[in-house]
Amino acid sequence: MLKVTQQPDVISFGGGLPAPELFPTTAIAEAARAVMETYGPAALQYSLTEGIPEMRRWVAERLTRRLGRIVEADSVTIVNGSQQGLDLVGKVFLDPGDHVVLEDPSYLGAIQAFDAYQTRYLTVDTDEDGLLPDSLERVLERADPFPKFLYLVPNFQNPTGRTLSGPRREQVVRICEEFGLPIFEDDPYNELRFEGGDLPSLLSHPSSAPIIYSGTASKIMAPGMRIAWLVIPDEEIREKVVLAKQGADLHSGTFAQYVFYQYARDGAAFDAHVRRIAATYAIRRDVMATALEEVMPEQARCTHPKGGMFLWITVPGVDTAELLHISARSKVVFVPGVNFYPGRNVHDGMRLNFSNASEKNIRIGVERLAHAVRVYKG
């Protein structure tokens, strides 16, 4: 797929790339200059594994405001993208043969990160409102061996764009508490909300079972910075994660952390930038959803995400991995849904990214996709 997307006239709904025209390049250049003037060589020196104190405080303050619950700066570890957080948590928790509980479907990058530790998966059924608490309960009652943690993406999930409803969040935390199962809440998209009010993070619910929360600058500033954060209130787990990070890379880039902090410390300007990204993506979602409705077969079912970067469409009777071969010839690509199912057993879904293509290209790409479906169906 990567080879195909490198051709200039190919429209890609495949990757999870933010819109590069929204990267705040001028502001980042100014922030980089200000960092050199303010911090000088300290911004280029080795620094603490947990992250520079300014960044840890920034994360704690922003989350405290959003969660309505005090997040201590001490509980924050700055990581090299949330993908590193997935790997580090995997390293700390998982031994070969261990089980992890996942939503079905789930984020492919998480499956890849946990696969490296020879993990097996227990999957929980989902519907329009995210994972089903009843299904989670059933899975945990029967689990043998007992899983190490539940991994989930509650807001505008990758790949489906679905959001876990408010009441279910509380239920999920209660069930995990009852079973003593740690939760890994991966939350890269919460700030990219197009409509509706914020739902409480799982971390904002009091629980005796540990909750690990992950956030990232990738979708609200730029993924090339590789700045993300783990919030781990449980001291024992946090120390292990920090040790694992020390062994992996000593610390995340000092310069990148200072530049991000310098850029984001002016809360009003930063919030305005995030709102601009969300407003642009909301338009692209609408354009894609409308175009799909107009040209895809009547039986096709599409999610209508209230935020994030992805939309999920199911076309009954179509193996989307096969469809990709046809659509690539028509110069449009996407990610076949089967890749997101740990059991690799569901074949008629596809993930479409709407953040990275222009409105015009979204319309053209959807036309090409519908053409590919017609060719597939003969």
Ligand SMILES: Cc1ncc(COP(=O)(O)O)c(C=O)c1O
């Ligand atoms: C659910 C989820 N987790 C983690 C990541 C990785 O993001 P980062 O750039 O912070 O490593 C992504 C990226 O698409 C994602 O969708």
